[in-house]
């Protein structure tokens with residue numbers, strides 16, 4: 001009942017913005033808004049003041065939305081000094097094209113490390129089948145090749161850029177990543193235990 005009402009309101013707002021033509025700003029879908037608020041509640045950070053429950057999530061720092069649907073398409077929490085857990089509500093952000101959780105390199109702050117350990121890379125990537133950019137530098141994943149490979153392969157062929165620098169990756173490089181024809185950028189450096197067949201890299205002409 002409440003959800004139906006909220007959805008109707010968002011449609012009214014949506015059409016209102018079309019009719020007044022000057023507004024191109026997307027309006028956050030209520031369920032996406034709610035998921036982000038849940039995410040924030042598990043983070044320990046002073047950097048998310050713009051994530052105000054009474055404002056539209058599409059204007060919050062680090063968030064971009066699809067103008068038509070109000071679905072969140074980008075989540076960039078890099079450089080935000082976040083610690084804490086990644087709430088499973090994250091999984092509702094299923095139309096993410098862009099995910100950047102890389103650490104603050106200057107201060108060497110590792111983002112949200114405990115959350116990744118608890119939730120796991122596999123869960124993190126289980127519902128984001130539109131993802132194009134994934135950047136997880138410095139997040140301690142510590143999974144061997146078959147494990148993190150399977151997790152990354154869940155994203156599917158939309159993936160264009162994958163940066164997992166210094167993530168504690170171990171084992172063999174998963175060859176299947178080369179079957180993602182849209183991959184143009186891959187950086188897995190500083191994973192000292194990662195083994196791979198470098199000859200495979202020549203197949204990625206765009207790399």
Ligand SMILES: *[C@@H]1O[C@H](CO)[C@@H](O)[C@H](O)[C@H]1NC(C)=O
Nearest residue numbers: 043044045046081082083084
């Ligand atoms: C949040 O971070 C501050 C600064 O790093 C720390 O002192 C505090 O204990 C943290 N709080 C929680 C609940 O983790």
Ligand SMILES: *[C@@H]1O[C@H](CO)[C@@H](O)[C@H](O)[C@H]1NC(C)=O
Nearest residue numbers: 049050051052053054055056
């Ligand atoms: C959130 O936004 C409302 C309305 O714009 C404002 O009154 C309130 O002070 C804001 N809260 C915080 C914590 O910034």
Ligand SMILES: *[C@@H]1O[C@H](CO)[C@@H](O)[C@H](O)[C@H]1NC(C)=O
Nearest residue numbers: 076078079100102133135163
């Ligand atoms: C990730 O976010 C940081 C901070 O906003 C930015 O400097 C960096 O270029 C971003 N990385 C990618 C791959 O977009």
Ligand SMILES: *[C@@H]1O[C@H](CO)[C@@H](O)[C@H](O)[C@H]1NC(C)=O
Nearest residue numbers: 088089090091092094126127
């Ligand atoms: C994944 O997305 C689907 C819709 O595409 C949604 O119904 C489902 O609840 C999501 N899964 C999780 C674990 O949130």
Ligand SMILES: *[C@@H]1O[C@H](CO)[C@@H](O)[C@H](O)[C@H]1NC(C)=O
Nearest residue numbers: 143144145146147170171172
């Ligand atoms: C990778 O981890 C999985 C699960 O822990 C394990 O079953 C598998 O044997 C490991 N593979 C290698 C090559 O270490």
Ligand SMILES: *[C@@H]1O[C@H](CO)[C@@H](O)[C@H](O)[C@H]1NC(C)=O
Nearest residue numbers: 156157158159160181182183
């Ligand atoms: C690969 O990229 C092209 C050009 O951006 C796009 O049209 C196509 O849909 C992408 N393929 C996948 C599987 O995402």
